[in-house]
Amino acid sequence: GANKVGTSSAASSSSATGGGTPVKGGTLKLASQAPAAAVNPITVSDAGGLCMLAQTGEFLTFDNNMTLQLQPMLATSWTHSQGGKVWTFKLRSGVKFHNGQPLTADDVVYTMQQLADPKNASNALSTFAGVLSPAGVVKVDPSTVAFHLEAANGNFPYLVSSDNYNAIIVPKGTDFGKWQSTFIGTGPFKLQSYTANQSATFVANPSYWGGAPHLSSATFTFYSSQQPQILALQGGQVDVIVQFVPQGATSLLNTSSYNIIKLKSANHRELSMRNDQAPFTDARVRQAIALSLDRPGMVKALLSGAGSVGNDSPFSPKFPSTNTSVPQRTQDIAKAKQLLAAAGHPHGFSTSLATEQYEEIPAMATVIAQAAKAIGVNISLKVENQSAYYGKSTFGNSDWLDATMSLVDYGDRGVPNVFLDAPLLSKGTWNAAHFKNPTYDALVKQYTAAVDLQTQKTIAGKIETLLLSETPIVIPYFIDGLTATTPGVKGVNPTSLSAIFLKDAYKSA
Amino acid sequence: MSTAEQPVAGAPSRHAADALTLCNVDVSYSVRREDQRVVRDVSFHVARGESFGLVGESGCGKSTIALAIVRYLARNGRVSAGTIEIDGRDVLGLNQTELRRLRAEDVSMVYQEPGRALNPSILVGRQVAEVYEVAGMDRQLAMGRAEEMLGKVRISDPKGVMGRYPHQLSGGMLQRVVIAMALASEPSLLILDEPTTALDATVEAEVLDLITGLRSEFNTSLLFISHNLAVIAKMCDRVGVLYAGEMVEEGPAADVFRSPRHPYTVGLLRSIPWRDPEGGAAHGENGGRPPLATIPGSLPAPGSVIEGCVFADRCGLADERCRTEAPPIYEIGGGRGSRCHYHERAQSVPLVAADAGQPEPAGGRDDRGGEPLLRLRSASKTFHMGGQTVRGLYGVDLDVAAGETVGLVGESGSGKTTLARVAIGLTGPDQGSEVTLNGHPVAPVATKRSATDQKALQIVFQNPDSALNRRHSVRRLISRSLSKLGGYSGDRLQARLRSLVDSVRLPERYLPMRPAQLSGGLKQRVAIARAFAGDPRIVICDEPTSALDVSVQAAILNLLTDLQRRENVAYLFISHDLGVVRYLADRIVVLYLGRVMELGPAGAVFSSPHHPYTEALLSAVPTLDDADRLRIRLEGEIPSAADPPTGCPFHTRCPRKIGEICETTEPELREEEPGHGIRCHIPLADLRRLQAIDTGPAPAAATSAPSER
């Protein structure tokens, strides 16, 4: 379904996606978050790094966030069998890597096996764990690859799409540690230069399978924070900010001098309450907390409006499977107080909330604390540096997972699977809420295996309802993915994950 | 002197011929927004070609007057009344340009620390030449003239000196440079503010000779400021005695010093320990020393308002009139004036020496002459400094017996302090040095010595400001020593404290005060009390009075002799002032470059035959009544201890050098008479003969002016 949720205004949407005659040549200057580490396809986990991967690398499928469609990329078509346990991808022919070598099934098998190998420090493991093991990647013929999954997965094509940003296809035998010196992929642009922490320049790949791009080159300047990117855009030093967050970007959001591409995203914050610790053992207490929040107010104040309210489940408006018929939870102080009283806390109680120093989260924490105060709950805050907060990210070694209340960030994903699993399954590795509910676990299993959208939607509705009544976690809002360009820039195709695809981009005169 | 007929009383008449005239000058400093008058109603004049001396104790306003004359008072100071004229020009009325011209042409000034008077980062030559450049000469020419001028101040290598920085020159050399600079403009008036106070006696003598010589050559009038009466007597035609900012007596120098007419002048003269250089021992061999006269009390605080005579509080003659009616300057003929109602009786002012008290019989504790209490054998100390080795002390043997006073003399840097610190264990000596106390060897470092040894040997330091912890009260300072050294505590400590402060004549009311609230003399008394807290057997006194004024010095010396008599303590008394040593010491040790040059009973050392170095030291000391004594002058600088001369260390400056041998072989310390040793190649008989003649070839630079013109 191509239901288009994407853009903030018709004007920006049309100008961004095209219309008008493309101008040939020219250099597009983009501001991007600096890659936080080496650009190694296997280990990249940050916005800057994944944006780099997407410049020269391509995926089997492309999750077009502008249109919310899953499109073919290196795979031209895909089919499933055994109820979603086996997925078979047909590869595009005539695709050449930047070193001239043609793309074959061997390359895909090599890439995917490396990504799925637990022996490697692969970031894709967070997606592939329990889904795909190296042995499951099988070459069918030189242009066909089959994936034998460990469990049925209806969303698998998304897992090898641009959503799984590590999954760019590289030539067989590539040493991932050294990839950063060549950036060899199959994409419309080739590496000209990459200087860590400074800049990267890519030039058009004339022998691109989809035809050469309009631009002759694209230069990314790296920034360590958002503010200078905004200044650079305002100062005319760059044409595009690949991605920015609303916090601190009021000056961009409040003017019409720039095109702002707003993409619905699953990027959200989760407030977990220890379901196994008093007073949050009682669902009414958890509901009371959730009811105390003024969600539209939060979206306005914390996100400058660039987001949508959440309904305490990870089903973001972005996902096609989201069941929008489930009623939205709204602020209700009276009801919250009533619930508290019923749960034996007529005068409220005191507790503490641990969270991280990241984007708007500290401010969000104070908003939550302030809201809780209105229902008599006194929350003391502990705001920590990220590495201190996450600790070892395992139970007993992490404030995030161990605190009575914790507030954490979840980046965007192509499908809700990870959000449904890790933080909420009884055995979930990030189950900061310590939520254990067999019904929920079963529903998630069904959802994951469902291959058709309608089934997915039905099950999603059940999950959403269950989460609303249990309220193990609170998800007050989803944050839009934001990209800013000067008015002359057309055809850029950003993703809510902070990648940007420039194949169709050009600068009009 | 031709100036004798100048009127002095009241406002001096203006004489066109006068180089300087001060008329009823008041100077005040504003301190914490209050005006403190530190110079009051001072009038005097300096005639052309005349040398006028200004003498007085520390703080009496000498420098203030000098600076007022050149209009260089501190920011908070101002001439609040009176007029000052140089060459008939009113200094106070000049505008900036005129003032600059006056300074450039008519008046120059030399002050105490030559090292600080020169810019440390500019070559000496440039600084001298600058004087000529100010006069409009071009640089080339100025440099030439500067070199010439340096020659005139008898710098042997003017060219070399021109190319040096001040820190590369010795104090004596620097003062010559400063004098050269001062005289380069051929000023009509030269102000010298304690020009030799910072110099060694030997160097001082030379510089004074030089000034005398140049003065006649340049026909400059001198205003010579000093606290040293003898120096003034030697240098000046007329003298003014300042007390608390007032000129109390004025007149021809010889007359004033011979028959002073103000009780203050009388008191000052009486407190000088040694006035007769050749007059043999000032005291009997075994008898007590006659106590020195002192002036009781101390200077009024600066700025205090005094109704009557400023000196009344301290004057033995003062009566009601003195306390209520300020005396005018009484003209007393012979060009003299005195600000004393009773100037005729001035010399009858009673002698105050109560410190000495009634001479107590020495008692049975007198065990002089026995086994030496303190014994140093081949004591050496080598300092290592920035890759250089400095021989501070070299093979010194020294004994101090119970109850005796051993005087240690020598020029600056000769190792006196080092010797003291080695003996007491503050400086660890070189390997092979031996320190024996009471017959047993002691550890080289004080902190490792036994409590008894620590008690037995104590020290009075030169500078009480440094020696007394300024944050501790007098009570704490003394009682801590009493408990640590004397082992006292509780009531016994309190009792002993009272008797101790009483014995150093320190009134108990000072006990709660901090050192900063005490005068120099009182501070030194506290230091002495502290040294005596543990009933020491030997007390080392390292120049204990050199920072004090003569009148205070006298009181301290009296106290020390008194204590010695009562406690039978031995002193190792260090001083560069031969007068003081002469007054106190039974035996004398003369140090030069860390070596003992001569050693023996005081009488023997002070009279010939003695070492040529001792001879030079003695003759360098100016005294009040030796105007025509022939002097031995030392040539050149004291060699650096880091690079001592070969052979006899003294040969580079020795006026009696006999030849090769002096340069190659270091002489032994020959014991020529029992207990009297001399380190010299010249046989004793020859020395005796040479020094008896006393008119021998005037060695080195004589007192006459240099011939060059």
Add this chain to the structure above:
Amino acid sequence: MSIGAVPVESAAAVSAGQADLRGQVLRDLVRQKSFIAGAVILGFWILAAIFGSAVVKDPSAQNLLLINQAPSGSHWFGTDSLGRDMFARVITGSRDILITAPLATLLGTVMGTILGLVMGYFRGIVDDVVGRVVEAFLALPLVVTGILGIVALGASNTTLIIVIGIVFTPLIARTVRAAVLLERELDYVSAAKLRGEGSLYIMFAEILPNVLAPIMVEFTVRLGYAVFTIVTLSFLGFGIPPPSPDWGLDISNNFPQVTAGYWWEVLFDALAVASLVIGVNMIANSIESALDAS
């Protein structure tokens, strides 16, 4: 006929009387305009910290409907991105800093003094070794100390005190050492050795009282820098955790809003910081010159 039976000089300072030196310093101090000005500023912030919350609105009260409001009659200094009253936040924002800054300075001063005394008094190998370490700490950038301390100990006022104490220690040690090097050459130290005093006594009872003046000056000067440092660390995200109103933290949080034109969200905090450091600094200078004068 002897007058002046006790021939002793009277106390030198007659006009100053027996007046205590400390009294003089104090009098000099209050006579200085800059001291008065500094004291007024500091006093204001102390009062604001203690009583401010009783006078102004609740500094933590949010109003998500009234965010980023420019200064107006109801919100003199405007509101921040959560609709909190900036005036209330500025007035009460000195609370933590006024506790942490003096304590941190005190910690640094005590440690620095001990270290400086030991280095200066023993010299030689002790001085060399400790001196190298001190030098190394001096070369250590503030960020590093800050991040190491705060990340290791967790963000809290105690951590801030410890971190700043550590940063100040070598600086103060250096000053104290220099003063001690001068003092130890004075003869009263020799005199103490000669009566068998131990090193501890000499350092703390003899030398320490004499180097108190520079230590005191150093303390007041450092106090200003403690404020400086706390604000800096807060800005870098190592400061006091929210939600307590704190100037540095507010500046840090609201700084990104500046380009959007919400200047009031940082300007007043910045000016408050400036006034406090200047006030403390004026006091420090007055103390220094009063001590110099005596």
Add this chain to the structure above:
Amino acid sequence: MSLFILKRVGLGLITLWILSLIVFFAAQVLPGDPARAILGNQAAPSAVRALSHQLGTDRSVLAQYGTWIGHVVTGNLGTSYEYQGPIGPQLTSALGNSLKLAALAFVLVVPLGILGGVVAALNVGKPVDRITSVVGLSATVIPEVVSGIVLILVFGIWLNVLPIQASTPPGSGFGTQLYHLILPAIPLTLILFGYIQQMARAGTVEALASDYARTATLKGLPRGVMIRRHVLRNSLLPTITVIASQTGYLIGGLVLVETLFHYNGIGTLIYNAANHKDFPMLEAGVLVIGVVYMVATLIADTLFSLLNPRIRYRGVE
């Protein structure tokens, strides 16, 4: 002289070594590990383990330090854990940026500070003196955050005449870079101004009160000549030391200005390295600052003794 320098260099090396130890052991208390920093906070434990092994961060701390110091003595700063590449280029570029900023600040502040100090000294006690001193001292204690923000507001936003970010696009010319560095340099200038001004003032006051200044005046030299030739020469010597000792501070303290004005300097580099527990990078950054600090002090001392005849021949500090 050369012995003196040699000795100082030796001592400096020891200090640097101690510095490296401090950083190393202090860094051990940092939570998290490099692998997690690379893979993200929510990375799979197995991936973290694998990467740790690959990076060598799973070895004992002493082994890590050993490897690192082994490299350093051979002149190799090592490999960044985070960027898995050589540290050299990043360090050089960051240091270069910082030095540019510091240099501009110095160029602005040194003449201003000296002028301010000398003018104040020549008017001791007068309003000019009091005002410059109060201004200077206040400027010194105002945190860069505060002055920076005010500058940004006034010049960057209200007047909109100066850029408020220091970074320029790659390949910008000297003029552009300079233009962008003006605003960031001012807070640094303000902070240093007080130091230098006070030092120059104190030195000049002292020199003016000196006996040699009196000698010069009494020679009849015009005041201007006296001040130029006799006073300034001596009074500005101690100022040189202050200036140099502040270089160390400048380089180390830049992080704030860098953050405020978004500049990729050494401060930011260290900050990031510490945040990512990139120990070789952190060490390199800190050491490079240590080296700058020490070189600056050494230059100052050497200059001081070269200009000061009194100690030129002694060679002790």
